[in-house]
Amino acid sequence: MQTTGALPEVLLLDEPLMRSMTPAEWTWVLSLPGLRLGIAYSTMEFALACHADPALRRHSVNLLPLNVRLDVWLSIVKLIVHGGSYVCPEVIAALPHEERTEAVGVSGLTQRQLDVLQQVADGHSNKSIAKNLGLSIHTVKLHLHNGSIRLGARNRTEAAMRFREMRP
Structure with missing residues (x-):
């Protein structure tokens, strides 16, 4: 070259x-x-x-x-x-779970995904999250879906668990 x-x-x-x-x-x-x-x-x-x-x-x-x-x-x-x-x-x-956590880290998620996942991990419903964050339920579901994909989670519960594992 x-x-x-x-x-x-x-x-x-x-x-x-x-x-x-x-x-x-x-x-x-x-x-x-x-x-x-x-x-x-x-x-x-x-x-x-x-x-x-x-x-x-x-x-x-x-x-x-x-x-x-x-x-x-x-x-x-x-x-x-x-x-x-x-x-x-x-x-x-x-990726294997250990590498996935390293690859994503908290910085691999958008701020809205972090906000939504934190509320999910705290046990809030989509309706409650939407009200707390001033979003539509559809937008909450979208952020939860994309955050779950980033974490390699198959469902809401697994996403909450993986989110908690990543947090200090």
Whole structure:
């Protein structure tokens, strides 16, 4: 790869390109200072291999699927460009429990997801949560659903338990 002097701050690579990169190209990519790397994957196996790669773990690596609607995909890319991080919930859900908790951490949840999960863990109903947070019941259900996916939980009770495990 040739450089023009300006180094990228964000680099988005897809699975086919990564598979074709030489070791020298890969070393160059990983040597870029302060790089936010986005990896767009086609297969879950590749995403999990990237997540487990020690060289990638030292960088801010984002894992996003290629098989989502374009508007969703562009929103994820915009998040990465603006300094956020993203790991597809399906990748997190496929990790062993210990790694999932580490991968998500409390910071992997949005503030609203944290708020809703805290209320769920405290035993509140969706109706009560909606009233307490000034949200619609539908919005509460949406935050609970997305938070549950991030935690790899299959239901409300499991989400509350995993949320409590993560809290100090």
